[in-house]
Amino acid sequence: MFLINCPYCGERDQQEFKAGGEAHIERPKQPTELSDDEWAEYLFMRKNIKGVQFERWNHAHGCRKWFNMVRDTSNDEIKAIYKMGEKPPSQ
Amino acid sequence: MTKNLRVKSSEYIDETNRISFKFNGKTYHGFKGDTLASALLANDVHLVGRSFKYHRPRGIMTSGSEEPNAIVQVNPGTNRTEPNVRATEVEIYEGLEASSQNCWPSVEFDIGGINNFLSPFFPAGFYYKTFMWPASFWEKYEFFIRHSAGLGKSPTSSDPDIYDHRNVHCDVLVVGAGISGILAAKYAAKNNFKTLIVDEKNELGGSTIFENNEFNKIDNKTPSEWLKKEIEELKGIKNLEIKTRTSVAAYHQYNYLLARENLTDHLETKDKTNKIRQRLLKIRAKKVILATGALERPLIFNNNDRPGIMLSSAIKRYSEFYGVACGSKNIFFTNNDSAYESALSLYNKGIHVEAVIDIRDQSESKIVKKVEEAGIKIYWSHTIVDTAGYKRLNSVSIMKLSNDGTSVTGSKISISCDCLGVAGGWTPAVHLYTQSGSKLKFDEEKQIFLPNQNTSEQISVGSCGGDFKIDEIIKNLNQKLKDKLNIKETNLDNIKVEIDQENSKRNIWLLPSDIPLGKTKPFVDFQNDATAKDIKLALREGFRSIEHVKRYTTTGMGTDQGKLGNMHALGIIADTAGVKMGELGTTTFRPPYTPLTFGTIVGRNVGKFFDIFRKTPMNDWHVENKAEFENVGQWKRAWYYPINGENMHQAVQRESKAARESAGILDASTLGKIDIQGSDASEFLNRIYTNAWSKLAIGKCRYGLMLNEDGMVYDDGVTTRLGENHYLMTTTTGGAANVLGKLEDYLQTEWPELDVYLTSVTDHYATASLCGPNSKKILKKIISNLDLSDESFPHMSFKEAKIGNIQCRIMRISFTGEHSYEINVQASYGKDLWEKCMEAGKEFNITPYGTETMHLLRAEKGFIIVGQDTDGTMTPIDLQMDWIISKKKYDFIGKRSLYRSDTMREDRKQLVGLLTDDPNIVLEEGAQIVSELNQNPVEMLGHVTSSYFSPNLNKSIALAVVRGGKDMMGKKLFVPMENKNINVTIANPVFYDEKNERLNA
């Protein structure tokens, strides 16, 4: 059970949060201009890394804010947490 | 008359408090402070159970939570009964009853014992091999297996006890209150760390508390005396909480631990009532100090499982702590010095020790000399090759061990005895350590796994960290505390420790016998009856991974998770396969360390608190009026309102007719409601719904369909424009929370530039939906000053009004196709509103209807229910709802996906109406639809999603999804059922009032 440091509320138990998948996948600004393959790339393809992964999390049962997390999926170490729109820390 | 083996009073046993208890129906006596195991041993009872597979007689082996054999059913036949309890952990109280498990008809004479003689037919993997096929026999196999297995009985009536959960936050959590745990807790608390120390036993002090070995001294006192003073001091320290009878079950990441605190199990039944029995502590600790100690290893030799064969350390604990002799003629069998402490302890109490059998060739320590001086015969370089005694050990046979330890030589000596203490060295209890995700390393010299790489703020101190001698323990503990807790100095800096113990140990995982291995029974996992033979067989059959061998042989898979024998299993695998232990790795230790009761896990979330229901403000009215309820998401919704003994069908037919002929009323409070405000609210709705919103006038309502980015229908509902920058969105009942989450996601992560604020107001409003040709007249009676003309208040519009002093929002919208109004008031006025409607509607025979009638009425109109007629694979085009997709908007969620090659396929499943040729046959929802009856395999075209008998049309109607159904209007198809094939025809899904004339009726 992780202890997650919500950038708005502070440390809270994992059960207050919802994981939201891989981070930094921007919704295309002009979807209609994309080919089927390009759209499918955005829609379906995710890395699912074993190791350091950038992910989105939501403080669903708290402030409802979304934020980003850098987590090592092999040992669940949370390496960094930062707000939406902020630059990801360099690896 | 049984023998009394109580040897000498112990300060932990209150001999003035005599307690009677029953075991297997027979009454025994013990004293306050005894465990069930110590009290039975004092009565010379060793035989307490039968083993799992072979039903071999088994006795008490240990004195703690690692016990594999002495597993009992406590208070059988009562509602407090509990199976799989370790007799070594049960504290006796007046009136306690316990019985053996896994035996029938009795532990003394057990039918299943025949398995022991059939054992050549029960090799490793027996169950896998034998019961695999034919599959149709499985039911018979299962009956047989379940009857011969029987690990205890679960209670048949509800648990009378109360269980509790508590969140605990501390700076330092110390697990285990032996010498290292006590010292760690003391210095942590004294240095201003908020500290909690827990121990599974009822007394602090671990095994040091009865360590009276005269050759070990701390500051010139015996370890026992010295520790008692430390414990006294501990009790006065502020910042420190001590919890005994508290066992840590799980150690999760980020120093989150679960512990079970036992509060009443040791009390008499009359004192248990109305008290919390067990409490689950959910602990978040900044730092964790593991002081979980070490478990003594048994030795693996032929017939090493007879009642009377115990761990040497357990014999010492029973003698020193409980004042009980486990036998009157004792032998010890060892590969290290610790058996000599046990031997001396018995000797000092006047209990006869016949011999010590040592597989080493010598030891120089003082304690060994002392044992020799006491006249106890020591057989150096000898091993036990066999034991005898069916229900109680009566002798052992020993032979000289070869130099390489793989065979025996010379002649066999038989020594009679009634108790054998085995000492195979010590295994650090690293179970919790590995649960935390931390990694172990194998120490080839000490032949133990030791903590290596910590994943969280934690240290392992004392013997669980690999320090077994008091001087090492204190020295290393002192340093670790200083490093981890930043402590400058401690009183341990100048402590004087004298010790006498040799490190010398000879490790042989499987001891040889003169009998060939195939004919011996060297048990590795006592609870699951796995022998060294089974492990070797698994290797011969090609299993290599330790995890596979474990599952195939069931080694380590009992309720004790093989705490005693796991290391030997690894050792035997390593030796046989010729690899190093370190390369083999260990099996995974999983929580819980010891089993938890279901009560502890669920805590107070039982009965009506098990799964909390949401109720609408009108709920009491529905209950008073005998509604039947259905669960929708977390909500309890009125399903139908039977009168005069109606069944569901009759009630729904009546309600449905009344709603169309005069007036009906539905509690629609559960619909999700989201208040949307901000200068970009219109733009936001444009992006999330498929249709256009910018031109919706203030005071108007519009139906919207929401897609996922993959183009599939996600939710739907009516949204009303309350003001220039203010909307009220409704969602489906079940989808409310997810829709809000999804909207927040897009707002916060994709379009943060939009000025939009979302607030869930589902619980803030109660909604009564008034429908039918007389709904207007009823509303007029309630709110006389409101203009209800079609000009002023047309379909799909909204008005604010007052009922008396109560502010309300009225939407003229319809999910039934009838002229209807949804009246929203503040939740607290919900029941009042409902009653006013019922009162005003009396003259029109207003009929309350539930969700079933609502579903029927909307199906007559061909309106979809998201989640019933859709399943996450339906696009709006599949639903034949092309009209709701704006052609003008550049983008909305899911738009691009509607033009993917897959979503544009002509042969996708599409929503159609379905009519049975016989109008009286009602299709089953979920039934499959085919076009050919004689095909094999038959091709499924689709399935029925909604089906009802329509009282208003006097025929059955259905909605279905059918491959390419859009172009199949009028086509004849079949719905094959178990006993008949139903002829059906594809029809327009709008069955009733196709021109929507009734909306303005």
Ligand SMILES: [Zn+2]
């Ligand atoms: Zn938060």
